[in-house]
Amino acid sequence: MSGVVYWLDMTGVIVFALSGVVLACRSRMDPFGMLVLAAVTGIGGGTLRDLVLGIRPVFWVSDPTYLWVILATVGVALLGFHYIHRLSRRFLPVADAFGLALFVVIGTHKALLLGTSAVVAVVMGIMTGVAGGMLRDVLARRVPMVLREEIYATAAMVGGIVYAGLYTLGAPLYATIAISLGATLGLRLAAIRWRLALPQFAWVKVAPKVEQGDSALSTPKKAKERVRMIRRQRRR
Numbered sequence: 001m002s003g004v005v006y007w008l009d010m011t012g013v014i015v016f017a018l019s020g021v022v023l024a025c026r027s028r029m030d031p032f033g034m035l036v037l038a039a040v041t042g043i044g045g046g047t048l049r050d051l052v053l054g055i056r057p058v059f060w061v062s063d064p065t066y067l068w069v070i071l072a073t074v075g076v077a078l079l080g081f082h083y084i085h086r087l088s089r090r091f092l093p094v095a096d097a098f099g100l101a102l103f104v105v106i107g108t109h110k111a112l113l114l115g116t117s118a119v120v121a122v123v124m125g126i127m128t129g130v131a132g133g134m135l136r137d138v139l140a141r142r143v144p145m146v147l148r149e150e151i152y153a154t155a156a157m158v159g160g161i162v163y164a165g166l167y168t169l170g171a172p173l174y175a176t177i178a179i180s181l182g183a184t185l186g187l188r189l190a191a192i193r194w195r196l197a198l199p200q201f202a203w204v205k206v207a208p209k210v211e212q213g214d215s216a217l218s219t220p221k222k223a224k225e226r227v228r229m230i231r232r233q234r235r236r
Helices: 003-026 031-053 065-079 081-086 091-113 118-139 153-168 173-194
Strands: 200-206 224-230
Touching: 003 031, 003 065, 003 081, 003 091, 003 118, 003 173, 031 065, 031 091, 031 118, 065 081, 091 118, 091 153, 091 173, 118 153, 153 173
Parallel strands: none
Antiparallel strands: 200 224
16 A cells, blocks of 8 residues: 555544544543544444455554554543534534545555456445444444435445546546545535435325316225335425
């Protein structure tokens, strides 16, 4: 792994670990709970990725620096607990968006270096970016961000496709990283700001048409079920 990618990975671990600390504070967890959420968020996605790709040992076992970085992040957060506690509710999704963008690049890049196909590399990028946050939210008894209305996994997929495509075309590494980061981060932040969401499909009952000549005593027609595309109202 090149130096720039390694430091991007470390930055992603710090950002995601900090988001875990913030959520632990909001959930009124003790310092051990903060450490667990920080670790799960920071290295959970990459661990799952390495296990799926058959990499042994996983990255944080071969390089314990990741663990020390998580410990340092939690330690600094404890020292500045009052500042962490005052962070607005907007901080968590924004920090999560930065971590998502960074980890999509890392996961896709690592899979491509192992010689996987572009499709597999994109899946690994999504897994690296999404899995840690999902585990964090589940442990905190929250609905994972990936399952909410706003675009989340789609942003990761777009960033992964951009990275895999540019990498396959032989684009410079720095340009590939910057464009992929911008695609994922820009789409995710736009989704947070304007509540962008994909359309949803659901079974809805369609009332039968009342034709002229039907008497009031005739057998009522049953409502039919149809699959319709629906959009939820924006929350204000």
